[in-house]
Amino acid sequence: MGEDLNYLFNPGSIAVIGATAREGSVGGVITRNLLTKFRGRVYLVNPSYTELLGHRVYRSVLEISGDVDLAVIVTPAPTMPKIMSECVTKGVKAAIIISGGFSEVGEEGAKLEREVKEASQGRVRILGPNCIGVYNAFNGLDTFFIPQGRMERPKPGPIALISQSGAVAAAILDWAARKGIGVGLAVNYGNKLDIGEIELLEALAGDDNVKVIVMYMEGLKYPGEGRRLLETLRRVTRVKPLVVYKAGRSRSSGRAVKSHTAALAGNYEIYRALFRQAGAVEVNNLMDALEVAKALATQPLPRGNRVLIITDSGGAGVQAVDNVESLGLVVPELPQELRSALSKSLPPFASTANPIDLTGSATDAMYKFVLDTVLPTSHVDMALVLAQMQLPGMTPKLADYIIEARRFGKPIVVYGISANEDAKAFKARLEDGDVPTYDRLETAANALRALYEYAIVRGLARPG
Secondary structure, three states, rough: OOOOHHHHHHHOOOEEEOOOOOOOHHHHHHHHHHHHHHOOEEEEOOOOOOOOOEEEEEHHHHHHOOOOOOOOOOOOOOHHHHHHHHHHHOOOOOOEEEEOHHHHOOOHHHHHHHHHHHHHHOOOOOOOOOOOOOOOOOEEEEEEOOOOOOOOOOOOOEEEEEOHHHHHHHHHHHHHHHHHHOOEEEEOOOOOOOOOOOHHHHHOOOOOOOOOEEEEEOOOOOOOHHHHHHEEEHHHHHOOEEEEEEOOOOOHHHHHHOOOOOOEEOHHHHHHHHHHOOOOOEEOOHHHHHHHHHHHHHHOOOOOOOEEEEHHHHHHHHHHHHHHHOOOOOOOOOHHHHHHHHHHHOOOEEOOOOEOOOOOOOOHHHHHHHHHHOOOOOOOOOEEEOOOOOOOOOOOHHHHHHHHHHHHOOOOOEEOOOOHHHHHHHHHHHHHOOOOOOHHHHHHHHHHHHHHHHHHHOOOOOOO
């Protein structure tokens, strides 16, 4: 990660300019977040106070004697050029401008935005304006100004999120926290006066805590950005998987994008071709993006597109085949010698063709037998396990057998919609063992599709 952006994600000290203790205010939430969670030095700046929440308050960033790596600014837009000049004088390395009222509101705001950029003299890197900033689960940096009760924070994890929209970022992080998905870093860049998705992608590609990058994008803003973005995406996807959801696909939503962050949505087909050329995995919503990222962060890449399906329900198996094959993957019929080997230890009424239907007699041991018999062969490249934890012969112990099957070096994902206590324990053990679980067959199939697509990008599989 470049040194200047490292100060954005990993500062040693922060100045909150516009700090306040006022309940229900943006500045109040940010002030409390940083004072209670950030594992570095926090300075409070506001000329209206001398003390807040038991901490000294400075009239200006210039009064602070220690170094300031990052300024978090929550004052009204017209004050920003003067404050930025003071940050330059102080030697602040980076700034997050939370406040709105800039180019997203029209020409007057755009003029003010330009004044802020001029005041920075290129010496203070700026995130925003009109953004909610950075969430870093590893060091407690949290400028997301939604109170904890209204937005749960996800646990530290290998997924990073870049979002052009602050509200979208907050909503998806809340959803991820409630689903138990680990998102270690999240950043919303708003109007991208300075720092945009291109530099953020490069920074996260070099961060050892990040295994998968998810990007929510509305549109580009400046001339020449498209080519720069394509070049950056190509570099990033050679290092780490990138999952993208592009909003603003229709003409009407494009108008909404422009009024939101002053970006241009553009022709969606151009973006779609750009993502395909770059090797990014595109999805149709942000929830799928994080679910797919979960598989990319935990599973090995397959060498082909052939899927083994194991189920305890014939009907669910048929649906699984439909979902898998609709995405260009294959559910191959297993050769007769392998089916004969399976039949010797499975009930006589079990189907061994693929999908392998263990029927209502399914037990943990049967699943283990199928995984141990089929996964090591050259006939399949990955596995989709359907297990509802409703049958009497199945227990949460099955999770341990599935986790053990990771030794064969092929990706495994698990689908189940049951919510009984055994099902909850089963899913929890799988997630702890780095096997992703899904409650929608479409999402499970999409995760396998993403693994295969990224294996092609990395040269481990051929288009099939």
